Amino acid sequence: MANVCPCTLANEIDAHLPGPKRRDLIRMPKVSRGGFDDYLAYLFRARKIVILESVRRDNAIYVFGRDWKKVSQLTKAEVLSNRFHVARIVHTKGWKTQLARLMARTRAA
Numbered sequence: 001m002a003n004v005c006p007c008t009l010a011n012e013i014d015a016h017l018p019g020p021k022r023r024d025l026i027r028m029p030k031v032s033r034g035g036f037d038d039y040l041a042y043l044f045r046a047r048k049i050v051i052l053e054s055v056r057r058d059n060a061i062y063v064f065g066r067d068w069k070k071v072s073q074l075t076k077a078e079v080l081s082n083r084f085h086v087a088r089i090v091h092t093k094g095w096k097t098q099l100a101r102l103m104a105r106t107r108a109a
Contacts, residue, residue, distance in 0.1 A: 035076035041068070047106040049086060061095070063087040063102060 039052040039062070050068040053061050062079070063086040064071050071084045079085050089098045 034073040035079070036062070036072045039072075041072075044106070047103075049106050058091060060091065061087075061089040061099065063089075 036052055038056055039054050042051045042053065044050065048066060050064050051061055052064065052068070052072065062076075064084070065086055067084075071079060074082075074084065080088070087098075087102055089095050089102070
């Protein structure tokens with residue numbers, strides 16, 4: 001049985017979105033494609049990014065651009081070797097800081 005990720009990515013992301021910008025978070029259903037069948041998608045329209053987060057412990061956050069639906073059908077190895085991702089943040093010490101930096105770099109207009 002899979003361990004559900006205890007971290008609440010939505011809350012972490014939301015903490016880095018000031019004021020009305022919090023509304024650009026849209027929780028998507030499970031991705032269920034390629035190597036990302038146990039990931040949830042968080043779409044940020046104004047930022048033009050999608051963050052995929054696994055429901056399992058000890059995985060990584062993958063960040064994609066507008067082509068995320070197509071790219072998420074590939075395996076993780078294909079995504080990584082072809083650098084189809086904007087960022088990959090492994091859930092190790094400092095991942096929250098890395099996420100905060102990513103959110104700062106992709107501020108909505």
